[in-house]
Amino acid sequence: MKNHFHPQKVKITKLKDMSSDVKLFRLKPMAEKFPLNKDDLVFIPGQFVLAGLWGYGEAPFGLASSPLEQGFVEIAVRKVGTVTTALHRLEEGNEMTLRGPYGNGYPLDFFAGKDVVLVTGGCGIPPIAALIEYIIAKRDRFGRVYLLYGALTPKDLLFREHYSAWEKSIRVILAVDKPTPDWKGHVGLVSELVKDIKINPRNTVAAMCGPGPMTKALENILRPLGVSDRRIFVSEERRMNCGIGKCQHCTTGDKYVCIDGPIFNYDEVQGNWD
Amino acid sequence: MTAARVIEKEKIPKLAQELSKRFDVFVPQKKDQEIVFDRFENGVKILLGYKTTLLPPKIFFLSPEEDLFRVTNGRVREIKIEKPFVVFGIHLKDLSGIVQLDQIMGKTPADPFYLNRRKMATLVVISEEEVGVPPGGDLILEKISEGYYRAITLTPKGRRIAMLPLFEVKNISAKKYPPSYPTKLDQMIVDSELVAQAVEWSRQNYSQIWERLGKLCIGCGICTYVCPLCYCTTIEDKTSFDQSICTRCRKWDACTLPGFAQIAGGYNFRPSQKERYFNWFYHKFVRAYYEFGQVQCVACHHCQLYCPAGINIEKVLEEIISQFQKANPERKS
Numbered sequence: 001m002k003n004h005f006h007p008q009k010v011k012i013t014k015l016k017d018m019s020s021d022v023k024l025f026r027l028k029p030m031a032e033k034f035p036l037n038k039d040d041l042v043f044i045p046g047q048f049v050l051a052g053l054w055g056y057g058e059a060p061f062g063l064a065s066s067p068l069e070q071g072f073v074e075i076a077v078r079k080v081g082t083v084t085t086a087l088h089r090l091e092e093g094n095e096m097t098l099r100g101p102y103g104n105g106y107p108l109d110f111f112a113g114k115d116v117v118l119v120t121g122g123c124g125i126p127p128i129a130a131l132i133e134y135i136i137a138k139r140d141r142f143g144r145v146y147l148l149y150g151a152l153t154p155k156d157l158l159f160r161e162h163y164s165a166w167e168k169s170i171r172v173i174l175a176v177d178k179p180t181p182d183w184k185g186h187v188g189l190v191s192e193l194v195k196d197i198k199i200n201p202r203n204t205v206a207a208m209c210g211p212g213p214m215t216k217a218l219e220n221i222l223r224p225l226g227v228s229d230r231r232i233f234v235s236e237e238r239r240m241n242c243g244i245g246k247c248q249h250c251t252t253g254d255k256y257v258c259i260d261g262p263i264f265n266y267d268e269v270q271g272n273w274d
Numbered sequence: 275m276t277a278a279r280v281i282e283k284e285k286i287p288k289l290a291q292e293l294s295k296r297f298d299v300f301v302p303q304k305k306d307q308e309i310v311f312d313r314f315e316n317g318v319k320i321l322l323g324y325k326t327t328l329l330p331p332k333i334f335f336l337s338p339e340e341d342l343f344r345v346t347n348g349r350v351r352e353i354k355i356e357k358p359f360v361v362f363g364i365h366l367k368d369l370s371g372i373v374q375l376d377q378i379m380g381k382t383p384a385d386p387f388y389l390n391r392r393k394m395a396t397l398v399v400i401s402e403e404e405v406g407v408p409p410g411g412d413l414i415l416e417k418i419s420e421g422y423y424r425a426i427t428l429t430p431k432g433r434r435i436a437m438l439p440l441f442e443v444k445n446i447s448a449k450k451y452p453p454s455y456p457t458k459l460d461q462m463i464v465d466s467e468l469v470a471q472a473v474e475w476s477r478q479n480y481s482q483i484w485e486r487l488g489k490l491c492i493g494c495g496i497c498t499y500v501c502p503l504c505y506c507t508t509i510e511d512k513t514s515f516d517q518s519i520c521t522r523c524r525k526w527d528a529c530t531l532p533g534f535a536q537i538a539g540g541y542n543f544r545p546s547q548k549e550r551y552f553n554w555f556y557h558k559f560v561r562a563y564y565e566f567g568q569v570q571c572v573a574c575h576h577c578q579l580y581c582p583a584g585i586n587i588e589k590v591l592e593e594i595i596s597q598f599q600k601a602n603p604e605r606k607s
Contacts (some may be wrong), residue, residue, distance in 0.1 A: 002386075005342055005522075053513050054345045054520045055517070080539050209502075239535065239538075247508065248557065254564045274543045
């Protein structure tokens with residue numbers, strides 16, 4: 001029987017500062033390649049891994065790289081607790097551990113043939129970045145695609161070096177709360193940018209990942225556009241500890257975020273008290 | 275009169291002794307004024323007919339703290355129990371808890387550490403009361419007279435024990451020792467669906483009870499530790515003093531503790547005791563019902579016996595169900 005708790009060893013082949021407290025880790029498997037799932041992907045965008053370091057523990061991260069890339073996966077690590085602080089001390093060439101991918105991921109076939117609105121904020125972008133890479137690789141399968149991404153300052157916008165490549169295939173709309181003098185984009189909430197979006201609401205899906213307040217913003221963005229809650233897919237953040245639906249840390253209502261999610265139809269989780 | 279394999283009451287300690295030649299045997303015994311499961315050694319008095327042990331026998335399968343992996347100089351070793359063991363003298367209620375845990379931990383993706391411990395274990399129940407339909411286990415010794423217990427074997431492991439010469443074949447006319455239950459709690463949990471509906475309904479429609487309990491509950495987690503089937507855990511790493519050995523271990527956690535639903539960065543999805551206490555009920559009686567079709571409570575009453583705040587879940591459930599039925603007269607059972 002597969003022991004889901006037994007992590008694999010991976011090597012850090014690239015480390016990059018993405019903001020003052022977020023680093024991008026590129027992780028290579030000890031074997032030549034990561035295995036493919038039944039959809040010929042390394043993971044489904046939206047799925048998460050438990051990455052860690054022996055002696056410090058594990059923490060959940062949404063995978064951020066292209067799911068078609070077998071040679072490595074990438075995660076964005078924000079220095080916020082014991083595990084992530086330990087990870088931030090590592091250097092290129094060091095080894096760490098990884099298990100997963102876990103959870104369901106965004107329903108890619110459901111997204112196919114539709115306009116896609118991606119909404120995210122701050123450090124919620126990694127799973128959306130993976131989804132963008134997938135969409136770009138299979139561009140013909142999707143209609144108009146918009147990324148609405150907001151952060152506190154321009155420096156807090158992650159994956160900045162990807163925007164120019166993304167903009168060749170999708171529309172990237174950025175917003176910050178506190179601009180720097182050289183900032184040319186929007187100042188304020190991403191929800192104020194709805195007017196820039198032209199979609200057919202009856203043939204649109206939305207994917208969203210972000211901190212709690214983002215969900216409120218989501219209502220302000222997607223409801224006015226006429227996208228039904230059923231076709232809004234949100235990524236829920238919880239303290240996934242075991243990853244296999246046993247430890248109870250990640251429950252919300254009658255669902256487990258680690259196995260039933262982390263991606264949910266908005267109407268499945270919006271009324272949950274926890 | 276029917277023929278059955280029976281064991282004399284006086285021979286029960288001898289049976290434990292016989293088993294201890296080949297297995298580690300754990301029996302209920304008195305230690306520091308508390309009844310606990312501990313290793314059988316010669317001279318240990320095995321308690322029969324006890325009401326409850328301080329911690330339930332789930333400790334043998336999901337222990338308060340268990341090592342999962344040990345890493346020495348970069349070599350990772352999975353920790354497995356190698357030696358078979360016997361948990362001897364289990365209470366019928368605790369057995370029901372273990373049977374449910376088997377289902378929970380065995381559900382795909384399964385928990386290999388739990389399953390390994392279960393595979394190495396033999397469960398011997400001793401019941402002072404009539405058993406009825408056996409919930410599971412390997413061997414049940416059911417009291418049939420003041421001096422004798424009948425062997426009910428459920429697995430090959432149990433049959434091998436019942437074939438030991440300490441047992442004899444006897445024609446018996448079993449005397450009935452009617453169970454001390456059903457208590458009110460036993461009766462209520464029979465209708466899992468009603469309980470699930472009522473608890474779910476109460477969050478918004480009878481929230482005063484959760485306000486009240488949120489103030490009463492001190493968030494100590496004891497109810498979950500003494501529960502025969504609560505299974506919240508957290509995985510943590512420990513390192514030796516010289517940092518040469520790292521151990522990844524799993525510890526009991528409790529959903530009633532303040533930080534249980536807190537994520538990195540500090541946001542807490544259940545910020546108040548009211549929400550945490552409600553979640554304990556919600557898990558046992560609603561989420562469990564949706565997931566497994568039955569409530570995760572065996573009506574052992576351990577939680578109310580040990581609750582330092584004196585919360586009586588039987589009364590709580592009774593109040594919720596009665597209010598729910600008042601509001602929904604068609605749901606009278």
